[in-house]
Amino acid sequence: MTPTEQTSLLDTGSSSSIHAHHHHYHHQHPTTKTLHHQDSHSKHLGEDVPLYARPRQRQRWDDEQILPHVNWGDLFFDLFYVAAAYNLAMILKESTSLEGLLYFGCCYMAIIMIWYEKLAWDARFAPDDNIFHRLTELVHHVILGMAIQHVRPVSLMKYTCRG
Numbered sequence: 001m002t003p004t005e006q007t008s009l010l011d012t013g014s015s016s017s018i019h020a021h022h023h024h025y026h027h028q029h030p031t032t033k034t035l036h037h038q039d040s041h042s043k044h045l046g047e048d049v050p051l052y053a054r055p056r057q058r059q060r061w062d063d064e065q066i067l068p069h070v071n072w073g074d075l076f077f078d079l080f081y082v083a084a085a086y087n088l089a090m091i092l093k094e095s096t097s098l099e100g101l102l103y104f105g106c107c108y109m110a111i112i113m114i115w116y117e118k119l120a121w122d123a124r125f126a127p128d129d130n131i132f133h134r135l136t137e138l139v140h141h142v143i144l145g146m147a148i149q150h151v152r153p154v155s156l157m158k159y160t161c162r163g
Contacts, residue, residue: 052132055125068126080144084111087151095154107151114144 059066088111091104118140127133 049134050128050130053128053130055127055133058124058126068122077141077144080141080148081111081115084144084148084151087148091151091153097154099158100154103154103157107147111144111147111151114140114147 058068088104088108091100091107094100095103
């Protein structure tokens with residue numbers, strides 16, 4: 001990476017490549033540590049919340065591992081997955097046929113992919129608090145809630161024409 005590219009990355013606020021070309025710790029830019037140690041906290045009442053801000057890379061490969069802070073909201077929404085596991089277990093309990101197993105597998109894959117995509121995003125990025133990312137989180141939880149709500153026993157889903 002040339003010095004010009006490094007300067008342009010610093011000017012744009014990208015934290016993905018702020019380090020020097022030689023990859024030595026003593027060549028790091030002074031703002032690197034603060035960029036990676038900031039947590040994305042919600043703004044206080046009365047503070048301006050921007051419409052959009054680019055998500056920051058959580059940390060670089062050559063940095064010491066920093067464990068992200070877990071907040072109560074994340075723990076609460078993990079209960080959605082507990083509800084999903086319960087509903088999926090009820091499918092297997094009621095219908096041990098091949099049809100029930102296939103239905104379980106399809107519902108399981110849909111919910112696990114929602115979880116995996118969220119996990120992959122959270123592991124890579126630490127979004128700043130802004131309206132766009134708040135709405136994205138809201139949409140994620142609504143989709144997950146609808147998916148969990150519609151996991152029903154095979155006997156109810158088999159004949160959808162019944163009233």
